[in-house]
Amino acid sequence: MEGDVVEYRIDRQSGIPAYVQIVRQTEQALRMGVLQVGDRLPTAKEVVAATAINPNTVFRAYRDMEQAGLVRSRRGLGTFVTRSLARPGAEDDSPLRADLAAWVARALAAGLERDDVLALVTAALDEHDEQHEHDPGDRGRKQEDA
């Protein structure tokens, strides 16, 4: 049981509500295995003292995650992670991650920039979705509209 494992960063210009940003960053940390079952989330006071956002925003984010079954708040003790979103293969030391790191190094060496790399990855994912058209998803629908 550890506190202090995540730190939230709030982008004020993004137009994404702060509570959504907190939920997404928590999910991200769960997926990456940075947060694990039993970990304590920072208290609302800790979050707002670090980010200067409205405390009600933090309460709302934690409430939403509790309803989604990701965390549970225990009175007087704090809010604890109850479920992991980590998928095998997403950890720091996984073979997939190592493959990707090597590929990124090749892409950068070939002169691609960050945005080019992201665009390539997105394109590859899109291509994959099209070939396995089990779920058209948002992107597919927009193309039909156009």
Place this chain on the structure above:
Amino acid sequence: MTGPDEPAALHATELGFGYRARGDRALRDCGFTVPRGRITALVGRNGAGKSTLLHLAGGLLRPTHGRIRVLGTAPDSAGARTRVALLTQDKPLYPRFTVADTLRMGGKLNASSWDRRVAERVVREGGIALSARVGELSPGRRTRVALALALGKRPELLLLDEPLADLDPVVRTEIMATLMAEAAERELSIVLSSHVLPDLEQTCDWVLLLRAGRVELSEDADALREGHTLLTGHVDEEPALREHTVVHRRRHGRQLTALVRPRGPVGGSWHVERPPLEEILLGHLQDGAAPKEAAA
């Protein structure tokens, strides 16, 4: 957290105030309710009546028309004086006092509710030495000492008149963080006037907007975000806006940009965006913005 029967942080009915010397009224026909537990942005252009409203709520001025209640009582009642703290723009501090003297004075003036630990923590968080003289502190640190006095009183309602004016962005964020942390820990309602709209974006969850002495908005911040759309399109599409409340519109060549409060689906072909709070407030503050009633 707050029941429906609990008295509001602020409640005004037909509130008006006129400064005798000026003849015209600084506030007129103000009716609004700010629920408890909210962090309220009080916004308006210079001269809109923000300071007057805060002085009325703090009991430093008496209404010439109508009435205002704070936490269910009159602002000049003994109860309100211990439960409400007002930090005015001039931040009355004695320059020759040390910080420690200043806090000691705060303790004496608010003996019944004073919390020395809170006051000292607020000062310490700003890295201010207790032995420093108030007159020698930077504006940001003076604001922090004044805030320590206000928070040490453990108020249920904190009224702040432009606490962030003249402060650099780092200090502004630090002061806001201190306020938010205080509000996270216990039931505290804050009403804060400011011109620095971006600072209000993620901090305030209620908006009280004054326009030429009248209340134009008193609303939940998320409801405001969801209730407004920013439309960009060809000027020929303008008639489609007739059924809706257009807060602000701007023409540039053939392009029309409009901040709209739609009453149902908007016809026509528009590029639709959800504006940030800052843009909504700006739209309501700008010249040429449609007054609340005349829009229909």
